[in-house]
Amino acid sequence: MSAEPHAIETRGLSLWYGSFQALFDVSTDIRSGIITSLIGPSGCGKTTLLRCFNRVNERYGNVRTAGEIRILGESIYDPDVSLIELRKAVGMVFQRPNPLPISVYENVVFGLRVHTPRTDLKRSVLDEAVEKALTEVGLWKDLKDRLKTKATGLLLEQQQKLCLARLLPLKPEVILMDEPASALDVGGTRAIEELMFELAGKYTIVIVTHNMAQARRASDECIFMLMGKVVEHARTEDLFLNPQNPKTAEYIEGRYA
Secondary structure, eight states: OOSSOEEEEEEEEEEEETTEEEEEEEEEEEETTSEEEEEOSTTSSHHHHHHHTTTGGGGGSSEEEEEEEEETTEETTSTTOOHHHHHHHEEEEOSSOOOOSSBHHHHHHHHHHHHSOGGGOOHHHHHHHHHHHHHHTTOHHHHTTOTTSBGGGSOHHHHHHHHHHHHGGGOOSEEEEESTTTTSOHHHHHHHHHHHHHHBTTBEEEEEOSOHHHHHHHOSEEEEEETTEEEEEEEHHHHHHSOSSHHHHHHHTTOOO
């Protein structure tokens, strides 16, 4: 194993939705503190793999897995693993912004209210958490005087940043992003990518994207998937300029049918 620390390790991971097998014997390591993109054609298994990392697939029922996933050295399938604690450590941002229909302030502290004993939730603690999280995602300056505003009335880009801010008070180690810019315009996409760069290092970020230009711009490493399998995992620059597998070359050059 490399001396580099790994945030996520999978070994022989397979997954079935009922009788349909979506992942086949996936073994890969994702390094800590960098941005890793999962790329590949629709239906290749990249979103399924992403959702394995916080076991959110299991919400859909009739899901069966085999193999192992270790997050920060711990198996997430151990019987004593708390899904609540796992999903605090491994936060997720979805394709479309999904802020709660409450104020900006209450969105940011929602997780703290759920997971923290009421006696520890002094107003000063909540205020500090809101300012810190909104500052980290670049929203504090714009929203500090609008904290009582309903979050669903914000611009889409702001809503997506707020969804990210909602994770941060819980101190996640890993942030999963499932096509986080797919609902945004060019400016919003650029803003989300810039935010990812700022957060990398503090957090391990894994992003699913169909956008090859985005994968090339915004990730340190890429994992190319095809038909539920990992075909190639390399530094982004190496994968795009010197792919080792012909299937990788076909996909990034737009020749994959």
